[in-house]
Amino acid sequence: xxxxxxxxxxxxxxxxxxxVSCTGSSSNIGAGFPVxxxxxxxxxxxxxxxxxYTNRPSGVPDRLSGSKSGTxxxxxxxxxxxxxxxxxxxxxxxxxxxxxxxxxxxxxxVL
Amino acid sequence: xxxxQESDPGLVKPSETLSLTCTVSGGSIxxxxxxxxxxxxxxxxxxEWIGTIYYSGTTYYNPxxxxxxxxxxxxxxxxxxxxxxxxxxxxxxxxxxARHAGIRVGxxxxxxxxxxxxxxxx
Numbered sequence: 001x002x003x004x005x006x007x008x009x010x011x012x013x014x015x016x017x018x019x020v021s022c023t024g025s026s027s028n029i030g031a032g033f034p035v036x037x038x039x040x041x042x043x044x045x046x047x048x049x050x051x052x053y054t055n056r057p058s059g060v061p062d063r064l065s066g067s068k069s070g071t072x073x074x075x076x077x078x079x080x081x082x083x084x085x086x087x088x089x090x091x092x093x094x095x096x097x098x099x100x101x102x103x104x105x106x107x108x109x110v111l
Numbered sequence: 112x113x114x115x116q117e118s119d120p121g122l123v124k125p126s127e128t129l130s131l132t133c134t135v136s137g138g139s140i141x142x143x144x145x146x147x148x149x150x151x152x153x154x155x156x157x158x159e160w161i162g163t164i165y166y167s168g169t170t171y172y173n174p175x176x177x178x179x180x181x182x183x184x185x186x187x188x189x190x191x192x193x194x195x196x197x198x199x200x201x202x203x204x205x206x207x208x209a210r211h212a213g214i215r216v217g218x219x220x221x222x223x224x225x226x227x228x229x230x231x232x233x
Contacts (some may be wrong), residue, residue, distance in 0.1 A: 002157065036219040038158075045207055045226050046158065053217040087159055093217035098158040099173050100148070100217075 003028060004090055004103035011109040012080045020075040020106045022090030028101060030071035033093040037066055040087045040105075050075060050090075057109045077108065085110045113138040115208050115224035122230050123202075129195040133208030134188070141166045141186045146211035148220060149182060149193045151204040159204075161212065164191055198231045205229075222224055 005023045012018040022035065029035055035053055035055045038046035048057055050066040053073065073092075077084055090103035115156045118132040133147070140147060162172040172180050176195070182193040190203040195202060205226040212221040 011129040014196065033217040034219070038220075043129070045223040046220075048219060048221050048222070051212065091158075091219070097174060099171065100163070102150075102160065105157040 002019045002104045003094055003097065003101050006088075006090060006103040006106045008104070008106045009109060009111055013054055014080055014082065014103065014111045017076060017078045018078050018080060018108060020077075020088050020090075020108065022073045022075070022103045024071050024073070024092065026071060027096040028071075028092050028094040029073055030066065031095055033095070035066065035068060035073040035090055035092045037064075038091065040089065042087070046089065080110055084111050113210065113222045115210065115222060117206060117208050117224045117227035119227050120229055122232060123198055123233055125199055125231055126197055129198050129202060129206075129230055129231070130192070130210075131227060131229070132190050133192070133224060134190050135210075136189070138210075140184060140189045140191060146218065147191050148209050148211055150209060150220070152207070152226075153201070153204040156204075161193065161195075161206075165211070165214070166171055200231050203229065203231045205212045213225045214219060 010018045037050040039049050040046045053066045053068050065076050088106045093103045112151045114136045116134045123129045146161040146163045154227045179196050181194040207226045208224045210221040210222040211218040
């Protein structure tokens with residue numbers, strides 16, 4: 001069982017905005033460790049979307065953005081498109097477990 | 112461009128040792144700016160960090176797997192390896208190797224291999 005909790009699924013129509021939450025605790029997100037977000041299309045390797053809460057690697061559109069509040073982080077996808085349909089994972093470090101932890105994962109569906 | 116490629120052990124018998132190697136190309140595993148990690152994903156499940164290594168050989172392991180895991184590095188071959196002993200069906204997963212983007216605690220994983228499916232079965 002992961003220490004980072006995400007909703008199992010979120011959905012939206014093309015053009016809409018969806019938000020994926022990642023709830024942690026004082027030993028990970030609340031401790032100030034950076035949160036990263038990955039997109040995984042089934043059958044392929046995860047792809048880095050957001051690093052350190054808000055930084056987008058080259059090639060990632062600015063429709064995707066990250067934020068943090070307290071012991072939680074969020075990924076927002078605006079202007080939802082068909083190719084946004086995938087699984088999304090948050091990831092950070094936990095200083096009680098002394099290791100890297102991933103969220104439970106969220107399936108984003110474009111209606 | 113950096114590329115990571117896992118070897119393909121395929122089928123491993125219960126109680127035996129799973130061995131995987133990640134070959135790095137387009138970059139040096141001896142870089143002082145990066146750590147290198149293993150992550151796995153059981154069928155239909157989420158991602159699980161296994162462990163991380165620096166080119167010097169310093170390692171960090173997931174506490175839940177620590178007693179069974181060894182990660183090593185071979186700088187002459189630009190490779191790092193994973194050994195997981197006493198495997199069981201629950202260790203069936205796609206195993207990914209990846210690069211950490213830096214050496215600070217919590218550094219992201221910015222490059223991933225394509226993954227290798229390992230099935231534990233007799």
